[in-house]
Amino acid sequence: MVDLSQYLPILIFLVIALGLSTAxxxxxxGVARLTGAHKPDPEKNSEYECGFPAFEDPRSQFDVRFYLVxxxxxxxxxxxxxxxxxxxxxxxxxWAGWLTMMVFLAExxxxxxxxxxxxxxxxx
Incomplete structure (x- = not known):
């Protein structure tokens, strides 16, 4: 018979981590909706990082330089x-580790x- 009691601390840790991350x-x-801070407008929903609107036609062309960088x-x-x-x-x-890293850095x-x-x- 396998003793599974050793895994109890891991299970407790996972339950606590899941609960905290969910919270x-x-x-x-939930607090934003209850206090009235949830007020979406076009400025808040606009693109901000990649430079093109997020809700466009998926077949539209865009600049791939952002992804390359x-x-x-x-x-x-x-x-x-x-x-x-x-x-x-x-x-x-x-020396074997040093040589391996030099090959990696050269690549x-x-x-x-x-x-x-x-x-x-x-x-x-």
């Missing part, structure tokens, strides 16, 4: 996320140079 999402919306940001953000643990564990990984530099040469980083 943080729905409680402000976002993808490049994610790539170089992941690079930074890999560099920190590598630097901390460099003593344990030795990223080549990709960055290619994106720069193609004009992906130019904003007109």
């Amino acid at each position: 943080f999402v729905f409680l402000p919306m 976002a993808i490049l940001f994610i790539v170089f953000d992941l690079e930074a996320a890999f560099l920190f643990p590598w630097a901390v564990s460099l003593k344990e990984t030795g 990223l530099v080549i990709g960055f140079a290619y994106a720069w040469k193609k004009g992906a980083l130019d904003w007109e």
